[in-house]
Amino acid sequence: MFHWLEKNPFFFSVAVFVVISFAGLIEIVPNFAEASRPLVGMKPRTVLQLAGKNVYVKDNCMSCHSQLIRPFKSETDRYGDYSLSGEYAYDRPFLWGSKRTGPDLHRIGNYRTTDWHENHMFNPSEIVPGSIMPAYKHQFTNLADIETAYAEAVTVKNVFNTPYADDLIGTRAGWDAYKPKVLAEAKAIADNMKNKDVKDAVANGEVPEIVAIIAYLNSLK
Numbered sequence: 287m288f289h290w291l292e293k294n295p296f297f298f299s300v301a302v303f304v305v306i307s308f309a310g311l312i313e314i315v316p317n318f319a320e321a322s323r324p325l326v327g328m329k330p331r332t333v334l335q336l337a338g339k340n341v342y343v344k345d346n347c348m349s350c351h352s353q354l355i356r357p358f359k360s361e362t363d364r365y366g367d368y369s370l371s372g373e374y375a376y377d378r379p380f381l382w383g384s385k386r387t388g389p390d391l392h393r394i395g396n397y398r399t400t401d402w403h404e405n406h407m408f409n410p411s412e413i414v415p416g417s418i419m420p421a422y423k424h425q426f427t428n429l430a431d432i433e434t435a436y437a438e439a440v441t442v443k444n445v446f447n448t449p450y451a452d453d454l455i456g457t458r459a460g461w462d463a464y465k466p467k468v469l470a471e472a473k474a475i476a477d478n479m480k481n482k483d484v485k486d487a488v489a490n491g492e493v494p495e496i497v498a499i500i501a502y503l504n505s506l507k
Contacts, residue, residue: 323372323375324372324375324376325370325372325373325375328372328373328375328376329449330376330439330442330448330449330450331376331502331505332468332471332501332505333432333435333436333439333454333464333467333468334430334432334435334468334471334472334493334497334498334501335498335501335502335505336435336438336439336502337430337431337432337434337435337493337498337501337502338430338495338497338498338499338500338501338502338503339381339435339502340430340431340434340435340438340498341425341430341495341498341499341502342381342499342502342503343381345422345425347391348381348382348383349383349385349387350383350385350386350387350388350419351383351386351387351388351389351390351391352382352383352384352385352386352390352391352392353369353380353381353382353383353390353391353392353506354369354382354383354390354392355367355368355369355390355392355393356368356369361390364389364390365389365390365392365393366392366393366396366397367393369392373392376442376448378442378446387418388417388419391503391506392506393506393507394503394506395503395504395505395506395507396507398503399478400475400478400479400500400504401478401479401480403499403500403503403504404479404480404481404496404500407421407422407425407426407496407499407500408421408422408423408426408481409421422496424495425494425495425496425499426481426483426484426494426495426496427483427494428494428495429487429492429493429494429495430493430494430495430497430498430499432465432468432493432498433461435498436454436461436464436468439454440454440460468493469488469491469493471501472488472493472497472498472501473488473489475497475500475501475504476488476489476497479496479497479500481496484496484497
């Protein structure tokens with residue numbers, strides 16, 4: 287058979303291609319699978335952070351911001367450690383983005399504070415002179431859809447076996463029992479904000495979008 291292949295260049299080339307491709311897959315696929323697993327100690331986002339992620343998507347933040355730091359010195363010097371596949375294991379969908387009108391946000395939780403985000407979202411150009419980012423004042427009055435975020439968490443727990451706590455169960459009673467945890471997390475953020483209307487809303491059991499998106503941005507580390 288091998289003599290036959292040697293006498294037929296086309297089939298010999300095809301055979302070589304198949305063998306090399308198969309060997310390449312055997313070498314590469316396991317590495318990809320290993321790299322895509324969650325990092326050790328990594329936890330899925332909280333319900334409040336998921337609600338903030340949904341605000342981030344709704345307001346189309348990924349049109350101007352990426353969440354993917356490439357392994358180039360120019361990027362790691364500015365944004366921090368380059369992104370690893372395992373960091374996105376619990377993200378659905380991925381928000382890598384493809385354009386940087388504004389800076390990459392994948393490590394923003396390491397160097398920006400709740401107070402900074404509050405002022406920046408209310409009036410970007412006042413905090414960053416020359417910024418073309420629009421103001422997102424509506425986030426201070428619009429309420430985040432926490433129940434949808436809760437349903438999302440329940441779904442990925444049940445369907446994708448995402449390691450949420452056992453008390454996150456997909457029933458109305460489950461939400462009623464879980465809601466105080468969301469409000470406690472929201473209060474911890476609102477306590478570090480200056481806007482009185484936001485503080486009052488959280489105290490009354492409501493979560494403005496600005497609180498949710500700050501929770502999400504603070505989780506990006």
